[in-house]
Amino acid sequence: MIPGSFDYLRPTTIGEAVSALAESGEDAKVLAGGQSLMPLLRLRLALPEVLVDLDHVAELREIRDTGDSVFIGAMATHHQVIKDPLVRAHAPLIAQATATVADPAVRHRGTLGGSLAHADPAGDLPAVILALDGVLIAQSAHGPREIPAADFFEDYLTSALEPAELLLGVRIPKLGTGWGFHYEKFHRTAQAWAIVGVACGVRRANGAIEECRVALTNMGPAPVRAHEVERALLGRVATQNAFKAAAAHAAEGTAPTGDLHGSAEYREHLARVLTARALTTAAGI
Amino acid sequence: MPRIKVEVDGVTYEDDVEPRLLLVHYLRDRLGKVGTPVGCDTTNCGACTVLMDGMSVKSCSVLAVQADTHDITTIEGLRINGALHPMQEAFHSEHGLQCGYCTPGMIMASIDLLRENPDPSDEEIREGLEGNLCRCTGYQNIVRAVRSAAHEMSHSEVTSHD
Numbered sequence A: 001m002i003p004g005s006f007d008y009l010r011p012t013t014i015g016e017a018v019s020a021l022a023e024s025g026e027d028a029k030v031l032a033g034g035q036s037l038m039p040l041l042r043l044r045l046a047l048p049e050v051l052v053d054l055d056h057v058a059e060l061r062e063i064r065d066t067g068d069s070v071f072i073g074a075m076a077t078h079h080q081v082i083k084d085p086l087v088r089a090h091a092p093l094i095a096q097a098t099a100t101v102a103d104p105a106v107r108h109r110g111t112l113g114g115s116l117a118h119a120d121p122a123g124d125l126p127a128v129i130l131a132l133d134g135v136l137i138a139q140s141a142h143g144p145r146e147i148p149a150a151d152f153f154e155d156y157l158t159s160a161l162e163p164a165e166l167l168l169g170v171r172i173p174k175l176g177t178g179w180g181f182h183y184e185k186f187h188r189t190a191q192a193w194a195i196v197g198v199a200c201g202v203r204r205a206n207g208a209i210e211e212c213r214v215a216l217t218n219m220g221p222a223p224v225r226a227h228e229v230e231r232a233l234l235g236r237v238a239t240q241n242a243f244k245a246a247a248a249h250a251a252e253g254t255a256p257t258g259d260l261h262g263s264a265e266y267r268e269h270l271a272r273v274l275t276a277r278a279l280t281t282a283a284g285i
Numbered sequence B: 001m002p003r004i005k006v007e008v009d010g011v012t013y014e015d016d017v018e019p020r021l022l023l024v025h026y027l028r029d030r031l032g033k034v035g036t037p038v039g040c041d042t043t044n045c046g047a048c049t050v051l052m053d054g055m056s057v058k059s060c061s062v063l064a065v066q067a068d069t070h071d072i073t074t075i076e077g078l079r080i081n082g083a084l085h086p087m088q089e090a091f092h093s094e095h096g097l098q099c100g101y102c103t104p105g106m107i108m109a110s111i112d113l114l115r116e117n118p119d120p121s122d123e124e125i126r127e128g129l130e131g132n133l134c135r136c137t138g139y140q141n142i143v144r145a146v147r148s149a150a151h152e153m154s155h156s157e158v159t160s161h162d
């Protein structure tokens, strides 16, 4: 199908993009990689009057070392993120999870910022950013704002961004040594979205688990941290049995829905099984 | 109406386009390049895959205005001096198609796959083509075709250095 008509703006700087959004108000939409928005436009589920295309805002594609963290610009494509040496060195979980997103052609255009702003509960990257305690940086005509990942994903397809706010990128704190990470995704067919996904990191010292992060994809309208699993593992020796016992808590505090891919109970079961697998792989045992 | 300048299959075009015009419709309806089909409304099927600056994109999910200043290659631009591209040859000789609807997208995605990985395993071929759906073949012969083209293309590169 053919999208409804809209005006098209192509800013080249962050300042121009923010002004364009401020002037166009609620009828404007940001176009990033278009891999979620274009289908919505074609099906006329989205009918913006103005489209603000970020394709030419080069500064939004940058990935930078900022000392104790890595900053990934909102317009960094999935393809770029997977290959980026800084991401691979300091946030390998993002690179690994991004490689499971969609297919090569979609990854050439789709962006990290678009995936986060879109806030799809089945999207893989929100849970990953939540597990890494990422901080999202947004900007409107009123100035910049920092939003911790734990406050960013509010509901189904709803983020904390205001309509005239631009997501500039995400800051990922560097996590010293001793960590192992893994993203475990369950889907039935190639290129499909996660039925459930588990992002995790485990830090060990002298065999015992000193720190642990677990976040779940598609176990509710927004990604959730499995805090009970994290707590159950502190100070434990990393064994398969310890991971399995802790993973039994994975579905606590979640609110999955049933759909044609699986019932809520099935998702709870998957969360427990996949969490045990993810932790085991992350710890390399 | 924005004016775009875009190179398609080696020819430069300048056109006024409505912002909502999809690249695939620009290629088909304005330039007559109907070799690139449309198979879905949801960016899923990959039938419309073309190369944008050498990288595969689904042309139903890119606006024509976004192709401004870029270089597009479609299935119609693959022939060199009248001869089929080795990937086209391989799909032909290995029976990598039945109805042919997915084939232009499969071939463009396969060329992109070999650019990134000139000697892929069967598993890597399947993963590289996961964004391209085929209703007919069951994929076996498509994988075979890509493997055969990979062999042919690396071989012809070696001989061309002689």
Ligand SMILES: Cc1cc2nc3c(=O)[nH]c(=O)nc-3n(C[C@H](O)[C@H](O)[C@H](O)COP(=O)(O)OP(=O)(O)OC[C@H]3O[C@@H](n4cnc5c(N)ncnc54)[C@H](O)[C@@H]3O)c2cc1C
Residues within 6 Å of the ligand: A029, A030, A031, A032, A033, A034, A035, A036, A037, A038, A054, A074, A075, A100, A101, A102, A103, A106, A109, A110, A111, A112, A113, A114, A115, A117, A118, A120, A122, A123, A124, A125, A161, A165, A166, A167, A168, A191, A192, A193, A194, B042, B043, B044
């Ligand atoms: C076939 C297919 C399979 C897919 N499979 C997966 C999958 O398995 N896992 C997964 O995680 N994703 C998947 N995706 C989605 C893909 O990752 C998209 O790239 C992503 O959801 C959106 O990124 P985008 O850059 O294309 O954003 P767009 O589609 O351009 O935008 C999405 C939304 O975010 C808003 N937005 C974008 N950038 C900004 C910004 N900087 N500031 C403010 N608002 C912004 C837009 O206004 C829009 O509302 C799939 C997509 C397709 C087509």
Ligand code: FES
Residues within 6 Å of the ligand: B037, B038, B039, B040, B041, B042, B043, B044, B045, B046, B047, B048, B049, B058, B059, B060, B061
């Ligand atoms: S027509 Fe199906 S992905 Fe473009």
Ligand code: FES
Residues within 6 Å of the ligand: B096, B097, B098, B099, B100, B101, B102, B103, B133, B134, B135, B136, B137
């Ligand atoms: S040959 Fe018919 S869809 Fe692939």
